[in-house]
Amino acid sequence: MDSDAPGAVQQELHDVRDQLDALRSGICSRLRLSAWRRGPDGETVTMPTDEAILEAIERLQITIAAYEAPVDAAELPWAAIDAMIFVGRKMHAIQAIRTEFGDDLRLALDRLCARYKMLRREKPDGFTIPAETYWDGFYS
Structure with missing residues (x-):
């Protein structure tokens, strides 16, 4: 050597x-x-920190997804919420659903689950987290 x-x-x-x-x-x-x-x-x-950098990237992904969202009036309220769902920010999505639709916590959670299923079916490539681990650590 x-x-x-x-x-x-x-x-x-x-x-x-x-x-x-x-x-x-x-x-x-x-x-x-x-x-x-x-x-x-x-x-x-x-x-x-690495976490701060990753959070900034997630915020950027949410912003980009909102701009790329369809302009259909019925879908407009969902644009930013969908972006949160895609990157796994479930609590933020629930908060946004409650604000947007005036739902109580249970109804907001139901809407989140229904929207998640629809997005997994129709736009699976938008997700940054695999379906198998998406709900890990989330208890309702």
């Missing part, structure tokens, strides 16, 4: 970390999240 191999591996790991840091910074910048890295002068700066 080459004696320079451990140093080369360390350098490669360092390079990969730098590339990932640059990627993360670029993603945060494009999502308009605060994105800072530790500067060469040693300043301590924070960067959004």
Whole structure:
């Protein structure tokens, strides 16, 4: 084994970390999240967590889905709610259903379940979560 191999591996790991840091910074910048890295002068700066980045991506998906939704007047109230259902934000969807339709909690849950079934049947590619795990951890 080459004696320079451990140093080369360390350098490669360092390079990969730098590339990932640059990627993360670029993603945060494009999502308009605060994105800072530790500067060469040693300043301590924070960067959004993975969870914050994923939440921003989900919000973006919801916004995009609302713009891509059909313009049919009957479907219009469902555009943003469907986007929430697609990304698994069930509690937010229930809250939006209650606000939009004035439902009590039980009726909003029933509407959510019915809408979920219809979307799974008619637009299965819109979902980011597999059907097998969609309801995991959700108890009504």
